[in-house]
Amino acid sequence: MGYSLSRSPAASLPGMNILTSFLGTGAACExxxxxxxxxxxxxxxxxxxxxxxxxxxxxxxxxxxxSQAGHARAHARSEDHxxxxxxxxxxxxxxxxxxxxxxx
Numbered sequence: 001m002g003y004s005l006s007r008s009p010a011a012s013l014p015g016m017n018i019l020t021s022f023l024g025t026g027a028a029c030e031x032x033x034x035x036x037x038x039x040x041x042x043x044x045x046x047x048x049x050x051x052x053x054x055x056x057x058x059x060x061x062x063x064x065x066x067s068q069a070g071h072a073r074a075h076a077r078s079e080d081h082x083x084x085x086x087x088x089x090x091x092x093x094x095x096x097x098x099x100x101x102x103x104x
Contacts, residue, residue, distance in 0.1 A: 029096045029103035031082045033057055036089055046071040057083035057094065073097070 037060035043050050044064040052065040054072035058081035063072030072084050076097050083103070086092025094104030 029083070029094075029099055031057075031096050031098050032094060032103055033083070036060075036085060039087060039089065044069075044071050046074075053087040054084040054095075055087050055089055056081045057085050062087065 036055070036057050039055045039062050040060040041062040043062065044053060045062050047064060047069050049064040049068055052068060053062055054065055055062050056072070056075055056079070059079070061072075061075050061079075061081075063075050063084075064070065066073055076082060076084055082098035083094060083096050085094045085104075093102050095101070096103045
């Protein structure tokens with residue numbers, strides 16, 4: 001089986017389109033700021049949780065993940081700030097609610 005160099009290598013492999021649709025492409029997203037803000041807290045600003053934290057990439061708000069009380073998602077939706085970053089920033093994923101995928 002030959003693979004085309006004109007397409008993404010992952011797009012050429014059997015079954016990779018399923019993986020890409022599940023995990024996202026990790027491609028640049030227009031909603032991700034060039035420079036992330038400084039986290040506003042080291043704990044969830046609503047409930048005080050200290051683990052599985054997410055930072056708003058727009059304003060630096062820190063909230064807990066959806067497996068807890070979901071304060072990061074609630075903030076992103078209520079403030080129309082589409083991108084969250086796992087904390088510590090730069091060591092985990094970046095998620096865009098607008099694109100509904102991982103973008104970093």
